[in-house]
Amino acid sequence: MIQLQHVSFNYQRQEVLSDISLLFPLGQTIGIAGENGSGKSTLLKIIAGIQRPRKGTISIHNESLTRIHANDIAYLPDTDLFYSFYTTKELLAFYASQFKDFSVQKALEVANFLEVDVNVKLKKLSKGNRGRAKMAATLGRNTSYYVMDEPFSGLDPIVRESLIKGLIQFVNMEEQSIILSTHELHDVEPILDQLIVLKQGKVIAQDDLETIRFETNQDAVSWMKYVTKEKVK
């Protein structure tokens, strides 16, 4: 379990996250939605142990989250941070050199499932295929948590669908969890257990998606619009 208690973060005077308390149990897929600038990326970086909160605490498996304990979390950044002259195979070898929990074999299986040609340089791949390569590298790690910043952003529906199926196929929902931010709620909703909505650095709503449908007859997209508007007034 990852637990955030009263977490705040700011860049100089600008408050990015304020007083966030959240629980992320194992065995779930949790979506984080919110407008641009609502603090999603910063929140994910804090969960992944890349940024330290200015205030508040964060723990994983009941121990304070430090860079050392953060090794049970695999993080997928929203930017292309990789050397573009690497092929996917070389990228996977690089991951293997960085992470003890990395399985080249599993990563290759994911790449194969997503139909990425692992011998082509990343810069020669389409954006969609780079997204797939990134997903293969991330899922090659065997960690309790996968934290993914906008894994579907800017990708066409077919790529999104194959990535979603990759998550179903290669993440073990009995002992792992996925925390991901997304704008593509309509596509992603069927694989989410719960949704957290951020606005101006605060959690304004959080619920189980099947509960939302059952109680409000709304899907994730309309519910999010509803709660976002409510809080503006």
Added chain:
Amino acid sequence: MVREGGYEMTQDFTRDKPIYSQLVDIICGDILKGKLQPGDKMQSVREYSLEVGVNVNTVQRVYKELESMELTETKRGQGTFITSEEGRILRLREDMKVKLVNQFLQSIAAFGFSREEIVQILQREEGTQ
């Protein structure tokens, strides 16, 4: 339902009902249409998750629901099977008929139609087929 030859677009869901109950309805429909026969082995939870593009936890709930409706049975170490009790399936058929008719009656009442005029149209449709 095809898996060979690439990806089948995932199931689309209406927004007014939980996804698990929509999947239960789809499987009930497959049983009634005979697409799933008594005694047929069902896909594993993960296989079905992949096919419909839905969270494993949600599909687990679907399988639990079908089991509690006694439409399926799980044999240890072998998987989940459609019930071979034909009586249970006949009962599902009857229940579903009543449910659909009730829904229909509610919607014609909402538009203020009388049952008589609707029955007339049903009979006329019957004649043209």
